[in-house]
Amino acid sequence: MPSLKDLKNRIESVKSTRKITKAMQMVAAAKLRRAQESAEASRPYAERFNAVMAGLAASVGGSDSAPKLLRGTGSDDVHLLVVMTAERGLCGGFNANIAKLARAKADELRGKGKTVKVLTVGKKGRDALKRDFADLFVGHIDLSEVKRLGYSNAQDIAKDVLSRFDGGEFDVATIFYSKFVNVVTQIPTAQQVIPASFEDEATGDDSGAVFDYEPSEEAILADLLPKGVATAIFSALLENGASEQGARMSAMDNATRNAGEMIDKLTIQFNRSRQAVITNELIEIISGAEAL
Amino acid sequence: MANTMQFDLVSPERSLASLEATAVQIPGADGDMTAMPDHAPTITTLRPGILKVEAPAGASEYLVTGGFAQINGDGLSVLAEKAIPVAEVTRSHLDDLIADARASHEAAKAGDDQSVVDDAAKLLADMEALGTHMSL
Numbered sequence: 001m002p003s004l005k006d007l008k009n010r011i012e013s014v015k016s017t018r019k020i021t022k023a024m025q026m027v028a029a030a031k032l033r034r035a036q037e038s039a040e041a042s043r044p045y046a047e048r049f050n051a052v053m054a055g056l057a058a059s060v061g062g063s064d065s066a067p068k069l070l071r072g073t074g075s076d077d078v079h080l081l082v083v084m085t086a087e088r089g090l091c092g093g094f095n096a097n098i099a100k101l102a103r104a105k106a107d108e109l110r111g112k113g114k115t116v117k118v119l120t121v122g123k124k125g126r127d128a129l130k131r132d133f134a135d136l137f138v139g140h141i142d143l144s145e146v147k148r149l150g151y152s153n154a155q156d157i158a159k160d161v162l163s164r165f166d167g168g169e170f171d172v173a174t175i176f177y178s179k180f181v182n183v184v185t186q187i188p189t190a191q192q193v194i195p196a197s198f199e200d201e202a203t204g205d206d207s208g209a210v211f212d213y214e215p216s217e218e219a220i221l222a223d224l225l226p227k228g229v230a231t232a233i234f235s236a237l238l239e240n241g242a243s244e245q246g247a248r249m250s251a252m253d254n255a256t257r258n259a260g261e262m263i264d265k266l267t268i269q270f271n272r273s274r275q276a277v278i279t280n281e282l283i284e285i286i287s288g289a290e291a292l
Numbered sequence: 293m294a295n296t297m298q299f300d301l302v303s304p305e306r307s308l309a310s311l312e313a314t315a316v317q318i319p320g321a322d323g324d325m326t327a328m329p330d331h332a333p334t335i336t337t338l339r340p341g342i343l344k345v346e347a348p349a350g351a352s353e354y355l356v357t358g359g360f361a362q363i364n365g366d367g368l369s370v371l372a373e374k375a376i377p378v379a380e381v382t383r384s385h386l387d388d389l390i391a392d393a394r395a396s397h398e399a400a401k402a403g404d405d406q407s408v409v410d411d412a413a414k415l416l417a418d419m420e421a422l423g424t425h426m427s428l
Contacts, residue, residue, distance in 0.1 A: 041306040048302065048369055052335065052362055151304040151373065211362075214322050214336040223321075223337050224360060227373065234304050 004277070007270040011263060018259035024090065025252035032183070032245035038149070039180065039238040046235045053228055055211075056221050057196070067218070069225040072195035073171045078115045080138070080170040081106060082161065082193075084177045084236055085125030086244040087144040092251035094178060094186065094244055099128035101188040102176045106133060117170055121157060121237075138169070149241055154234030161233075162226055165194055177236040178243035184250050186243035193232045196225060297329040298367035299345060301354060303375045308354065309345070316368055317344040318361050327363045334363045338372060340389065340418055353378040355422070357389060390419045 002010075060066050083102045085095045102125070106116045118133050120126040121141045129137075141157055143149075161173055173194040178186040213220055299313035317326045319341025327334075340357040358373035376385060393416040 038305065042304055044300075044307050045302045045304045045371055048362070048371055052360070052371075056335075154304075155373075210333060211364075212332055212334040214320055214325075214334060220335060220337050220360065227358070231304060 001273070004270065004273055007266060007273065011266045011270065014259050014262050014266065018256055018263065021252045021255040021259060025249055025256060028091075028245045028249040028252060032242060032249055035238065035242040035245050036180070039235075039242050042235060042238055046231055049224075049228065049231050053196070053221075053224060056217060056224070060217050060221050067222045067225055069165070069194055069229070070196050070221065073168075076114070076172050078117065078170040078172070079109050080117045080119060080161070080164065080173040080194075082119045082121065082157070082173060082175040082233075083125040083129065084175060084233075084240050085120070085122035085128070086240070087123050087142075088244075089124055090251065091244050091248035092254075094247035095122075095124040095128060097186075097188045098176050098178055099125055101190060102129065103132060105174070105176075105190060106136070119161070119164075138164070149237050151230070151234055154237055155230050157233050157237075158226065158230035161194070162229060175233060175236050177240045178247075180239050180242040180246060183246040186247055191232065191236065193229050196228055295329065296348065297327075299347070300367070300369045301343070301345075301356075301372065301375055302369070303372050308375050308377070309352070311345075311347055311349065313345050313347040313368070315346045316370075317342075318370065319343060319356065320361070327361075327368050330365055331363050331368075333365065334361075336361050336363075338370070340393075340415065341422065342378065343370060343372075343375075355381050355385070386419070386422065389422075390416070393419045 057070055060070075081102055083098060085098050089095065102118070106118070109116050116133075116136055117138045118129060118136045119139045119141070120129065120137065122143060126137070126140055139160065141160065143153060146153055164170060165173065172192065174190050174192045176188065176190050179189045180186055296312040296314050299309065299311055299316055300307070301309040315326055315328045317324060318336065319339050320336040321339050322336070324341075325334075325336070337360045338356055338358060341355075343354045343356045345352045345354070354372075354375050354377055356370065356372035356375045359371045361368065361370045397413055397416050
């Protein structure tokens with residue numbers, strides 16, 4: 001049975017924990033709004049880009065002269081997994097879910113006898129995968145110093161990936177990130193970026209129009225494909241940013257509620273003990289008086 | 293015939309402009325071109341340069357680098373990797389761009405593909421000309 005003083009201390013400590021989680025939740029809510037805004041602002045670019053690329057890829061894709069980024073290297077023996085996670089923890093299952101998906105994919109590929117390489121973006125993913133795949137790591141990109149994600153961050157990652165591809169280090173690249181649905185739902189997603197695959201979005205408004213290309217279709221495609229990789233990574237980074245804040249917000253909301261429940265429980269226990277002490281004292285006084 | 297067309301300028305980070313325009317001058321990879329309503333459907337890549345927009349509401353200019361423009365009969369979308377309204381461009385923006393161009397020129401010189409070196413040299417010259425043009 002803890003003493004009254006112990007109980008009081010515990011209540012105080014849980015109260016300050018609740019203050020911290022509450023503050024974290026509010027910070028995450030503010031950041032989430034900003035992250036969501038930038039994710040939405042980037043959407044028109046990505047959509048149009050993919051629509052044009054899908055059209056181009058469909059018309060050039062079949063030929064042998066198609067760029068390697070679209071056609072692939074002709075084999076799929078070496079896979080590069082780009083695992084994008086957060087730099088910070090305390091955001092529920094966010095990092096763990098992405099790591100889990102990446103781990104499952106890596107195991108599956110290795111089971112088929114493929115070579116797997118892992119490039120991590122964000123500290124938490126690296127920590128989560130270090131135990132199983134430390135020997136597969138080929139690089140790490142640190143975004144902890146980045147205050148606000150910009151397109152240039154995505155370009156840096158894309159540059160790294162593309163230079164490895166040009167160097168013949170891998171055949172297929174897949175990015176892992178979390179798609180933001182709403183505050184309580186984030187879906188860990190794997191998306192193949194090299195060789196590029198475009199969903200069939202070409203059936204948009206301009207279907208039927210025959211375009212002139214300046215310079216040639218091939219030249220445009222060769223110019224745009226690397227940008228496509230950067231665009232895909234940029235959208236993934238932004239989705240990830242929003243997902244992270246959303247996950248943190250709901251995790252901290254839960255933590256705050258749990259702390260509240262714990263305080264209630266401890267307060268009841270405290271009051272009961274205090275009542276017991278008072279009753280005890282009364283009994284002692286009364287029985288002392290009766291003995292006289 | 294329509295006098296105006298829908299003009300959109302988007303960069304990865306945000307959408308910069310969406311308005312009705314009468315003519316837009318695009319710095320295409322193969323040379324400048326001006327798109328007007330009912331232009332033949334065209335897709336062209338961009339070289340770094342100034343995009344000039346003429347609209348009933350007034351003219352505006354943007355510094356754009358990289359990306360492409362898609363023209364179809366009733367509209368024009370420009371997707372630029374970087375786009376800045378000319379009024380907001382400062383010398384330091386330009387210095388960054390020139391530094392980038394110079395770095396890629398140096399990198400190209402290290403290789404042995406002459407056409408890459410030429411392209412990079414042209415980019416560098418373009419950038420420097422841009423600075424003079426804007427009198428920064």
